[in-house]
Amino acid sequence: MKLYTYPDAPSPRRVQLFLAEKGLDIPRQTIDLRAGEHLRPEFAAINPALTVPALVLDDGTCLVEPIAICDYLEQVHPEPALFGRSPLERAMVLERNHWIETNGLLAVMEGFRNRSKAMSDRALTGPRRVSQIPELAERGVQRYGWFLEDLDRRLADSDYVAGDRFSLADITAWVTLEFAAWGIRTNLPETLTSLQRWHRQLASRPAFARRD
Incomplete structure (x- = not known):
């Protein structure tokens, strides 16, 4: 492997x-x-x-x-379980993970790839050349702002993104926030208190505290 x-x-x-x-x-x-x-x-x-x-x-x-x-x-390698421990937990993890990808990660990617000079003619991944569309960059930044507000509301009711257990969905959300910070120069607003609490909680995990 x-x-x-x-x-x-x-x-x-x-x-x-x-x-x-x-x-x-x-x-x-x-x-x-x-x-x-x-x-x-x-x-x-x-x-x-x-x-x-x-x-x-x-x-x-x-x-x-x-x-x-x-x-x-x-x-x-089923332990520790990061996709949930029951069929319902797994479904919730996959559902929230897909929601984060669609509304958060893809929004940041839309903003980044359509305005970064390094992505000229590479607005989409893959072997084909795709021109940038500046309007999509603006929309991506706006969509990401909406995503943060919606995620903050979801986290007001649970410790983690998909419920009471840490999961793959939390990893995807964390990476989305990391990407936004350097990709579209958008940091986590202080006003989103539930999201701030979740972010501090994940930052204390050893895997998230290091870069390797």
């Missing part, structure tokens, strides 16, 4: 935190996105979508979506 990654990017960061919470150490190779290594034929042969992370299993199967990678690792 081998993980191709770039630790500072949002999607690899999600898997990195998942591995840290599981206490797993998987052989990995860094693909330098800034240097364009993901665009080279060598990596395209591994993942034609040209994205990281990519987890290559011992039988040659390659998983490239963070949710699929994490789900596979959860099945192989």
